[in-house]
Amino acid sequence: xxxxxxxxxxxxxxxGPVMQKLMQTIVRFGDCFGAKKLVNLxxxxxLVNTTAMAGLDSIYDIxxxxxxxxxxxxxxxxxxxWPMDMVNIKTTDEERAEFLRIYEPQxxxxxxxxxxxxxxxxxxxxxxxxxxxxxxxKEGQRLAWAESSAVVYVNSVLGARTNRNSAYIELFxxxxxxxxxxxxxxxxxRKAPWLVDIQTSKKPNGQVLGSVIGRKVVEDVPxxxxxxxxxxxxxxxxxxxxxxxxxxxxxxNGAVGLFHVENVTxxxxxxxxxxxxxxxxxxxxxxxxxxxTVVSYPVLWNNKDDTPVLCLIGCPHLSLNxxxxxxxxxxxxxxxxxxxSLAVQTVLLTAKPVISEFKKNPDDFEKLSAFGVTLSxxxxxxxMNNPLCAxxxxxxxxxxxxxxxxxxxxxDSELLDIIVSGKIKGGKNE
Amino acid sequence: MSKSFKGRVxxxxxxxxxxxxxxxxxxxxxxxxxxITVKSPLCWDQNNKDxxxxxxxxxxxxxxxxxxxxxxxxxxxxxxxxxxxxxxxxYSEHVDSVSVAGIIISDVWNDKKIITVDELxxxxxxxxxxxxxxxxxxxxxxxxx
Numbered sequence: 001x002x003x004x005x006x007x008x009x010x011x012x013x014x015x016g017p018v019m020q021k022l023m024q025t026i027v028r029f030g031d032c033f034g035a036k037k038l039v040n041l042x043x044x045x046x047l048v049n050t051t052a053m054a055g056l057d058s059i060y061d062i063x064x065x066x067x068x069x070x071x072x073x074x075x076x077x078x079x080x081x082w083p084m085d086m087v088n089i090k091t092t093d094e095e096r097a098e099f100l101r102i103y104e105p106q107x108x109x110x111x112x113x114x115x116x117x118x119x120x121x122x123x124x125x126x127x128x129x130x131x132x133x134x135x136x137x138k139e140g141q142r143l144a145w146a147e148s149s150a151v152v153y154v155n156s157v158l159g160a161r162t163n164r165n166s167a168y169i170e171l172f173x174x175x176x177x178x179x180x181x182x183x184x185x186x187x188x189x190r191k192a193p194w195l196v197d198i199q200t201s202k203k204p205n206g207q208v209l210g211s212v213i214g215r216k217v218v219e220d221v222p223x224x225x226x227x228x229x230x231x232x233x234x235x236x237x238x239x240x241x242x243x244x245x246x247x248x249x250x251x252x253n254g255a256v257g258l259f260h261v262e263n264v265t266x267x268x269x270x271x272x273x274x275x276x277x278x279x280x281x282x283x284x285x286x287x288x289x290x291x292x293t294v295v296s297y298p299v300l301w302n303n304k305d306d307t308p309v310l311c312l313i314g315c316p317h318l319s320l321n322x323x324x325x326x327x328x329x330x331x332x333x334x335x336x337x338x339x340x341s342l343a344v345q346t347v348l349l350t351a352k353p354v355i356s357e358f359k360k361n362p363d364d365f366e367k368l369s370a371f372g373v374t375l376s377x378x379x380x381x382x383x384m385n386n387p388l389c390a391x392x393x394x395x396x397x398x399x400x401x402x403x404x405x406x407x408x409x410x411x412d413s414e415l416l417d418i419i420v421s422g423k424i425k426g427g428k429n430e
Numbered sequence: 431m432s433k434s435f436k437g438r439v440x441x442x443x444x445x446x447x448x449x450x451x452x453x454x455x456x457x458x459x460x461x462x463x464x465x466i467t468v469k470s471p472l473c474w475d476q477n478n479k480d481x482x483x484x485x486x487x488x489x490x491x492x493x494x495x496x497x498x499x500x501x502x503x504x505x506x507x508x509x510x511x512x513x514x515x516x517x518x519x520x521y522s523e524h525v526d527s528v529s530v531a532g533i534i535i536s537d538v539w540n541d542k543k544i545i546t547v548d549e550l551x552x553x554x555x556x557x558x559x560x561x562x563x564x565x566x567x568x569x570x571x572x573x574x575x
Contacts, residue, residue, distance in 0.1 A: 032440060048501055054466075166504065168504060252498060253477075255526060385464065
């Protein structure tokens with residue numbers, strides 16, 4: 001990599017040993033991908049890891065070195081959800097003790113994040129680009145982000161540019177204010193080696209379609225056709241939510257950092273099929289492909305015939321539009337069945353500012369609470385990291401949460417039926 | 431019959447050990463997330479039939495590339511710090527940005543090396559099998575016996 005004189009001085013240790021290690025990390029990382037130079041970052045920052053766990057001690061030692069050397073990010077940042085919520089999710093004494101054991105370094109880590117540039121203690125969400133949080137990159141801005149669901153969203157839906165950086169590479173780059181120029185920062189790498197042709201008879205579940213695409217293309221860029229039949233334009237909240245969930249599933253079931261949807265996403269609108277590489281491959285998604293994929297998800301409960309005790313909805317965090325969707329769906333289904341509350345404890349996961357916005361209509365919040373639904377700003381994966389929680393039969397509609405925990409996946413309509421009835425259709429306890 | 435392959439050196443080193451092979455992407459976050467707090471050397475990724483519940487820290491991991499959530503690099507770095515990372519990582523494809531970050535941070539900041547060679551090619555991954563004896567040379571030569 002060709003470094004400027006100033007960059008070279010940092011690399012050689014003239015700005016101190018900590019900055020030298022930071023620069024050496026970034027340069028060696030960029031060298032692996034053939035980066036020729038560092039480029040200035042001109043957009044906001046989001047940090048992927050909010051969770052401090054036993055076993056990650058070497059991370060906290062690195063952060064201490066950065067803080068002691070006086071470094072912080074060029075711009076203040078948001079970060080992923082807080083890993084615990086023992087108020088809005090019913091927690092036993094044993095579970096509480098286990099949470100406090102696993103996440104013991106959490107307070108130390110929070111202080112470190114604040115010292116390094118965390119905006120405030122409200123800024124915890126994987127979906128930091130939601131309007132209520134407002135960490136929204138602009139089209140064309142160069143970023144160094146790492147949260148996989150946010151990376152794929154800001155690249156695909158907002159047209160900003162970031163690689164799928166690993167945790168702390170993003171922090172290092174944002175302290176330096178520069179990133180190695182390779183991958184999705186460059187025009188040529190935003191082209192698609194895959195044409196994904198959606199030939200399903202109805203709108204596929206976004207969480208499942210994302211999983212199908214991620215498993216097939218792994219880290220490549222897909223250009224998706226046939227999906228525009230089911231979507232409106234990108235300014236529509238339903239479309240944004242659908243693409244948010246699709247991207248998160250593609251990023252966790254594979255390693256997708258950017259997708260294009262014909263006639264919908266900004267670069268597809270601008271360049272159309274010119275975004276396809278000359279030697280692209282085609283992958284056709286049929287109803288059967290979708291069905292086979294859902295069947296392939298393993299059930300990791302201790303007893304597959306258990307009755308679910310908890311439902312976690314919102315990974316990535318729900319938008320306000322999605323919170324309202326679930327509120328109205330639950331209300332309608334309870335009314336249809338002449339019921340007052342859900343049979344399964346249900347948690348809608350979203351950011352604090354979204355919860356505050358929803359609470360501006362106190363009648364809605366009161367009704368939602370009466371249904372047995374709580375709002376929480378935690379992360380379902382971090383919740384399920386508690387082995388006592390992981391041993392319980394938990395259900396979700398999130399493909400990312402399914403991938404990283406023992407929670408069992410159901411599509412929205414089936415999930416709704418289960419949380420209202422308390423039973424899984426076709427299960428032994430029906 | 432042994433066969434030799436040549437790849438690109440990411441972290442150099444000389445090592446002989448036994449292979450553990452995954453033919454699908456190695457999801458580092460899913461592998462370590464449930465085990466890191468108790469320093470478990472097992473793979474906890476239920477979606478990886480090749481690796482699930484197998485011990486990683488006494489093996490040379492042969493993989494196409496890393497996949498999954500971008501906290502993966504952090505987990506790999508900390509796995510190395512806790513002695514539960516693979517002895518070496520041999521990629522048939524180009525390294526991914528998640529796993530290689532953990533490997534580099536571990537080397538630069540913790541002085542703990544996971545010997546790493548990438549771009550060994552499809553033939554390497556199709557030939558190597560669990561338990562095969564592997565010798566890695568400093569120059570990125572990998573001999574499978």
